[in-house]
Amino acid sequence: MSNLLSIQDLKVAFRMGKVDGAMQRQLAVKGVSFDVPENSTVALVGESGSGKSVTAMSVLNLLPTNAERTGRILFQGRDLLQTGLRELQAIRGKDIACVFQDPMSSLNPVFNVATQICEPLMKHMGMSRRQALVRAEDLLHEVGIPEPKRRLAAYPHELSGGQQQRVMIAVALACSPKLLIADEPTTALDVTIQRQVMELMARLKESHKMSLLFISHDLGVVGEISDHVVVMRHGQVRETAPVEAIFNNPQDAYTKALLACRPSLTENPARLMVIDDHIAGRAAANQAVVKDDSAPVVLEVTGLRKSFWLKDGLFGKREFKAVKGVNFKLRKGHTLGVVGESGSGKTTMGLALLRLHEQTSGTMGGQVLFEGRDLLKMSGPDWQQMRRRIQVVFQNPYASLNPRFTIGQTLREPMEIHSIGRDTAEREARAVALLEKVGLDASAMAKYPHEFSGGQRQRIAIARCLTLQPEVLVLDEAVSALDVSVQAQVLNLLKDLQDEFGLSYIFISHDLAVVKFIADEVLVMQNGDVVEQAATAELISAPREDYTRRLLGAVPRGYTGAAVVARGI
């Protein structure tokens, strides 16, 4: 098998502007070499900042203008670093196509699907608009979009996330490229949709006889789809091997650590592996704290409903029932997992508990009893008092901290509002103590959120909740936006905090593997209904509903040898 793409000693540096007359350069990729053979899938794996995306984007020179590339990128024997822009443009989309992480922002919102698929067809293949439309319909059919003819006229916002990604793949496939570069194509998607998109890509790779360069931070995902794996860290290749070797006999300590830190459905650790611990040879402490099943109930929810008003016609409005009656009891020190796909009402349910929906948005019903008092019927001052005891951590660590507040201000504010601590000095001391508890030090107090990584920000958001000494924490997809390795650290932190402070969690996630690690009881939600509710072990081992089984089946399992998606079809 010959190599379609061969990257040899690629270095990428970013010019960072002049300091004292000397140009400052930041080396993002430090000499990377690997090959992509024909008709095969090569996965680039690494954490954020490992240089994997920069490496892949250098192939088509889709980097910002301050990037400098050296080395050789041979595509079909031609060095892409030496080709001019015009030749490169002829290659882009035709021989090498790209699919990016966020389908919503990759599609142009003002053009319909047909226009976006026809553009490369008319530009590279010299088709007329009519021919292109016929081909576009075939492509949509091929990527598994129902009613392709009708969908051609649709605009991106009318499609779901999974469908948008399918359209992106159709656009990429339009000119039958020889190489498809997929940059974290499934990271923004739910596990079930991720599975479908991966199956689709594996199938298309076979039917189109193309190669796939698949970029991901998750070895579990990569193991299911790839033939070869390139593990990167800090701009360098740590290990290159066929996928069986990576999973069965990893050589590099970092690869081993990456494999260990993903929560799995089969094992039952008390703590997850963390990269640094694993590399340093420290074993994760493995004594599980036994949960007291007779602990007092802190939160009792009965028949919680939430609906939104949708505009209907000129004057009418229609009720959309987002949550249709949820019942659960949460005991002190326990965790309730809430699982479901996007649109299942799990986040709406979480926000309803905190009364974070606008009053006018729709009606709310049911009872949320916190120590016998109904949160939903509480008056203003009482509710303000109660807020201290039930707190929330949101999904996006980049959006949940005020960018204009220092960490110190962020942590002091809740204490000031609720008059916790006598003066600023005491509050500062408390804030520092909490920062240390979540694994940051006092120097963070004077810094701004943009100086921290996603995982660190999520720790700060957790510390902010803890300033109020809450009893219940709603974690709304709190680890979904994080890399697998960082996710492990945050999950460990959450477990430690629960053990130390006796916190009760409502853990909302789309990933059953994560929920299994942390939750004692699981609610499975679909279209606003609770379809299954059981103790975690019971739910994983003997799911009663088809929907639960589907969610379980969607969890990436890594390389298992047999149960690999569409391999060898």
Next chain:
Amino acid sequence: MSAVSNSSGLVRAAESSSGGVWAAAWRRLKTDRVGVASMGIVGVFLVIVLLAATNLVASSWQQEVGVPNAPPTLLGPQPQEDTGTIAAHKGPNVDLSDIDPLAPRYAEWAERAKAFKTEEVTKAETLPLGGDRLGRDVLAKVIKGAEVSIVVGLAAAVVATLIGTLLGALSGFFGGKVGDLLEWVYNVFTAIPSILLIFAFAAIFPRGIGAVVAILALTGWTGIYRLIRAEFMKHRVREYVRSAEAIGASQASRMFKHILPNVSHVALVQLSLHVVSFIKSEVILSYLGLGVGVDQVSWGTMLAEAQNELILGYWWQLAAVTACMAVFVTAFALFTDALRDALDPKLRGLE
């Protein structure tokens, strides 16, 4: 695209050594050559305005120090004009004392006149930038006019930004009925052609600096209102504002402590853009006679005078005002651009 966000992450890491967003913006502004130069020019103007306001310079702009329409020093004095068509007779005057009934008293009057001191005020033939119709110094007038025009522009922009930001914040944050009401007010204001609206306000306000500020601010807040409203609508549902709500922050605190600092760069850029446009509006108003009072001078009143002088060939007042205005407005606009460039990319990276 994660490649791009990676690299901007590197940029952030390099810049984040200390301080917040404002410190970073200031560092970026300092590297912008055009920005620093224009900031210097604006600074010089502001110093002049300050000196004029404290009467340290140009306090005597109303004194007629030169001959009427004295030309600029560079051009030299005006040539003596022919006063009549009849040639002056050469030779001694005719002695009329024998028929003049007042002749005997001339000596007496001359005697009495000696008791008083008379001083011949010699009016300057030329002035540095020339003189106006009354012989007032154009340089002093331009400085005094700059004071009035720039103060009016700045004050009106500040007031307009305050109105626009406050209403925009209320409308964007609360939405619903409050938003509808404010949108209705906005629509009424923007439905009327702006110059007509300015005239309408000018007709009911007395003349003077305060009135001009009020007129411009009351008609100029609409654009700022819309932008701030959109920003507040965007930020209101951000997770950091939700988090603030979850920890119990009041509505006012969320509006002004959390969201406002995050949208203040929009307000700041709008403020400086409006300074430029309000200076121009003040000039137009004063030119049309609806601006500052008759005993005051602004660039607008000077332009209005210059129109009549130009017909007679006295171009220097026009040239002086136009040059001053062009330099200041251009410098301020470039400074505004630099300010926006310095403030914006950071925030784009943060979001």
